Amino acid sequence: MEAHMKKDIITRHKLFVTDIEKEQAFIDSYREKGYKLVGLSPFTYKYVFKKCDDAFIPHVRIDYRIFNKIEEYQDYVTFFGDAGWKHIRGSKYSGVQYFEQTNADITEELFSDKQSYAELYRRIYRFSMYNIVVWVCLFVATINSYDIRLLLRPKELFLTPGLWDSSGIKFVFGFLFELPFVILRNGGPFIALIFLIVFIVCTIKAKIKEKKYMQKV
Numbered sequence: 001m002e003a004h005m006k007k008d009i010i011t012r013h014k015l016f017v018t019d020i021e022k023e024q025a026f027i028d029s030y031r032e033k034g035y036k037l038v039g040l041s042p043f044t045y046k047y048v049f050k051k052c053d054d055a056f057i058p059h060v061r062i063d064y065r066i067f068n069k070i071e072e073y074q075d076y077v078t079f080f081g082d083a084g085w086k087h088i089r090g091s092k093y094s095g096v097q098y099f100e101q102t103n104a105d106i107t108e109e110l111f112s113d114k115q116s117y118a119e120l121y122r123r124i125y126r127f128s129m130y131n132i133v134v135w136v137c138l139f140v141a142t143i144n145s146y147d148i149r150l151l152l153r154p155k156e157l158f159l160t161p162g163l164w165d166s167s168g169i170k171f172v173f174g175f176l177f178e179l180p181f182v183i184l185r186n187g188g189p190f191i192a193l194i195f196l197i198v199f200i201v202c203t204i205k206a207k208i209k210e211k212k213y214m215q216k217v
Contacts, residue, residue, distance in 0.1 A: 008051035010035060015045045017198075018124055018205040020062050020117075027060045040089055042096050058101035061085070061110035064124050067092045085110060095127060118213035125206035128199045135196040142188035157182045 010030065016023040027037050030049045036057050039048035067073040073092040080087065080099055084106035090097035099110060111117055155164055163174045 010049040012047045012049070013045050014047065018121075018128075018202045018209070020064070020120065024060065024062055031057050031059065037088075037100070040098065042089070042094070056104045058086075059108050060088070060098060060100045063097045063099070063110060064095050064120055064127075065097055066095050066123075066127065080110070095124075114213045114216040118210050121206045121210040121213065125203055125210060128203040128206055131199040132196065132203060135192050135199060139189060139192035139196055142192055157186055 014026060016026070027047070030037070030047075034051060034053070034057065035049035036052040036054075037047065037060050038050045040046060065076065067076065070092055076097075077087045081102075084102045085099040086102050088098050088100050101108070111120070158164075158175070158178050160174050160178050163171065163178070166174060
């Protein structure tokens, strides 16, 4: 987690794994201090807040949807726009969709009932399950073509002639130059395993959240 301040701008990096409420509460905590969310990147976990002197600072709320057709996505954005929620981040395929209030008379919540939150987490659960299947297949495919014995002989992963006979700056330069290529050539199984673990965690958390809200319906 990292924070950077510059005059009236605050930049924060924070990761939320399948926890919509915590992310909304995090954004709200800055709103209560007089800061408006003016930029965000879900892929780098970056949030940019700007000091705002306006009497009205909009709440930001989050949904999760993926669309097969652009018309469905446009209708979705229009629907919430007509209800007083401006779409500020997200796309047809992004899944995570961010909205902000257009005026103070709009309700502070994007969803008015627990059933809607249960359905939100059900969508996340289904998406995560799909990705588990994909990454299991990729892991099996890459591990079957990978010589696991190379992990016991890491020098053989580097193909630069004479690398291990060199020393000093020449060795450091050669090692660092080839390292990214070594990772690309041999990192497939490990990259697939990391993503597989991430989506397993997302699946478990989403199912727990879905059950929690279903019990309140």
